[in-house]
Amino acid sequence: MLGRALTRAVDHEFFRWFHLVRYEAPRGLADGATWHGFRPEGARFRDLVTVNLETDRAGVIADAKLCLDRAFIEHAKDGRFAGDITASFLRWVLPEAAQKELGGFLQELGDLGPNVIRFKGLAGPLPQPSALHRVYLGQDKDAGLDLTGLTLRLTNLQARDGPRDPGHDWIWIRVARS
Known part of the structure; x- marks a missing residue:
């Protein structure tokens, strides 16, 4: 959806599936840019x-930018929902060619793509996590990937560095035009 009109982007299945709604008014930024913030409508994930x-x-x-509370990712039951929204966000924001450049990161998140039957368990040893997945898991602070015309960056922020509740650690998953 980068490079597309905001009105088209918020009408996409990603916004409908996760019930994303505006949580505060748009704010003007430098050079005429505008910031828009959305959160899930439901209280459980808001x-x-x-x-x-x-x-x-x-x-x-x-x-x-997708911002997730680290406790959400690390939660024994709800962590799978964090992986789901992360993979869905990446599939929503990135063109198909850029998704292929991610290597196995989408699969590491547990995403096998739409309309796939998922089997329980894996045969054989697990491969080493990618640099992006290590950040997602909270093992590293920051990792990025230059994609065709885009940049993907994952950054873990400690509570004191974060933009929201100072009692929580966050991860930012940011995609920007390069």
Whole structure:
């Protein structure tokens, strides 16, 4: 959805499936850009997930960020939902060619793509996690990947560095035009 109109992006299945709604009014940024913030409508995940978008003067998305509470990712039961929204966000924001450049990161998140039957358990030893997945798991602070015309960056923020509740650690998953 980078490079697409905000109105088209928020009408996409990703926004409908996760019940993402605006949680505060858009804010003007430098150079005529505008910040837009969305959260899940339901109380269960509202404080754990934020989708922030920046549009240029023409209302086209130039930057997209998924922010997740680390406790959500690490939760014994709800962690699978964190992986689901992360994979869905990446499939929503990245063109298909860029998704292929991610290597196995989508699969590491537990995403096998749409309409796939998932089997329990894996045969053989697990491979070493990618640099992106190590950040997602909280093992590393930061990792990025240059994709064709885009940059993907995952960054873990400690509570004191985070933009929201100072009692929580966060991960930012950011995709921007390069």
